[in-house]
Amino acid sequence: MTSRPPLVRPADMSDADAELLIAARTQLADVYREGRHEVVAAFRLADGRIVTGVHVDGSARRSAVCAEGVAAGNVIAAGGTVVAGVSVLRRPGGTEHVIEPCGVCAELLTDYWPDARVWITRGAETVEAAMSDLLPAKRLRGW
Template structure:
């Protein structure tokens, strides 16, 4: 995976997500906030919604807000949670959010915690082998077979 360095816009987006989380944080109901920058320059925020049985990710609610507003594309996305020191830190998207980001905004850059350093990568690279139905692929499905080349 190729990573890119951050810019001042990324810091501003982090600050916006931090503001949402600071205002709404609840240890069970609102653990994560997200912010997404649209190509229009508008910022869309989302908040994790949780109950005893159901959780809705902050990234999916921010993406829904952008879709509802008619945003053409998302350029940058991130989510934050509270770290052990009680301050916001970047948190990586779950598998469902990676699939949504790759579907709705594959070219968007997503801020990630890469072993303690915040970097960014394209949404399409976060889920290298997405789930697809056989009719959605451009290759013929095959039955499993043993390989004799040692996996090369």
């Protein structure tokens, strides 16, 4: 097993959000398979629970499901509300990076939890943002 390079905790990341980073990295270490399971999303719920989701890729590219979408389904199944999240990608060389949700996942997550916070990488920095800031011109869907 390859040792994991350090993924530096941002100085302004709270201890609670650092737990999300640890949960995502730990799950990723357990399930990583190059080209199949390369991303884990970890969400903290309003009641403090942490829920994760694993990226699932398939042979037909359209069958892929992002980690954030899997985690969102797990949150709904758990009856929770997301307050914060982080997603970690492992590259084939072993480096790990905090990443932002893709556009489709940003749409999904802001449909359910627009006020949640998410950690993303901007340039060389990992920063906190409001989920709703990921899509500033989002059209709100009337449920």
